[in-house]
Amino acid sequence: LLDGDRKRRLPLFPKTVGVVTSASGAALHDIVRVARGRAAVRLVVADCRVQGEGSAASIVRALEAVQRLPELDVVILSRGGGAAEDLGSFNDEAVARAIAACRVPVVSGVGHEVDTTIADLVADLRAATPSNAAELVVPEERALRERIEGDRRRMVRAMTTEFGRARLRIERLERLVRDPRRGLWAIRERLSFLRASLARAGGRLGTERRRSLDRLARRLITHDVRTRLGEDRGALGRLRTRLREAGPPMVATRQRRHGQLVARLDALSPLKVLARGYAIAIHGPTGRALLRADEASPGDALTLRLHEGDLRARVEP
Known part of the structure; x- marks a missing residue:
């Protein structure tokens, strides 16, 4: 139950948050107050006893009941501070196993920061207080907008860089295709350099070295520039095809992700809640x-x- 590898990450944009606590306790008031000042989410309260005889079984039943919501994203298990004996139900083995069996991540916000229970250790994330649990679960609307804007800027930079690199490569290949004489000029310059070296060496070069140099000169002269030109043209064509095929899907994927984030932010707006008649x-x-x-x-x-x-x-x- 305490294995860190089984702990799950919280959803980034929760829509429905289950709150397992006493409906008459101060913890629920703190959670509602904090959540109201952040992004609009749906809070579903599963009322339970949080201390005294039978409280552990009540907590287990509430955890099982709230999981019947198909749209549930995360659960906050919480109660206010109290004496050590008041927190006894959160050290119960049945409660710990119910937390571990929950199908969505569980955030515990039990008591104050100095209070630590077995429920805190088993939960996917421990909050210092009920208010802190709401802060960890419900994102700030401003933070969501900043994340969307950051994703948009990174998308633009990545696309600009990728297209810039492709454009430079195409331009280099186009220059080679337009003027294949450059390759021939390089061969001629190399041949002139070798002939000058031969002249300077004079008699120091033996007959065999002169023959080797002549063979190299003939190879350079007879080099088929057209073969290289054809290869460059083929590479240019393949690059253009790849750019045409990869460009639109990449742009569409980036735009689709941006649209999903914008739609999620719009769904979390408090105005959407009021628009449904509340x-x-x-x-x-x-x-x-x-x-x-x-x-x-x-x-x-x-x-x-x-x-x-x-x-x-x-x-x-």
């Missing part, structure tokens, strides 16, 4: 978003924030 109730006296009905008193003014515009309301007795 509303945020803002408490007039405090300016805070309401999580529970008992946070407002009769007569309090409310602002209902909709997808398009706001509505004013008042709590009736």
Whole structure:
């Protein structure tokens, strides 16, 4: 259960986050508060007892229940701080095995940073507090935008570099094809150099060396430039074909990845949640978003924030 190799990485863009904790505890309030200030995700609470008799079995049942959601991406197992005996259910073997058997990554945020339980050691990632667990699971919208922009810049640089290299190679081959005389000029210059060397050597060269030099000169003169020209033309044609075949798929792949990231970011936008018919109730006296009905008193003014515009309301007795 404690093997580090079995631990899984958290999803980069979770859409649905299961929260296994007490629905009446402070830990849930902290998780909701942190998640609301970051990217829009769906929080599904699996209520359970987190201390006392029967709490370990309650946690196991909640973990099993939340996994029935087919769209579940990650689970936060959490509770607030307390005495060592209050955290006993998170040291239970059944809870540890339920965490290890979970089909999605589990992040533990139990107690405070100084508290360590067996659940923390078995979980895929340990958070210091419930708030920290929400920070680790729910990405910041600004960070998502920066990642998309970074991917876009890297894509542009890679494409520019690749096409630049291909263009330079094509230009070099085209110069050789347009002017095959350059290869012949190089041969003639080499021959002139060898003849000059022979003249300077004079009588120091023997008959055999003169014959070797003559054979080399004849080989250079009879070199078939057309063969080399044909090879260069073939290489140029193959390079052009590869560039035509590889260019569009590479661009399409990069554009498709960029589009997927943009679509994922758009799906995480809080406006998408409001567009599905939900509303945020803002408490007039405090300016805070309401999580529970008992946070407002009769007569309090409310602002209902909709997808398009706001509505004013008042709590009736």
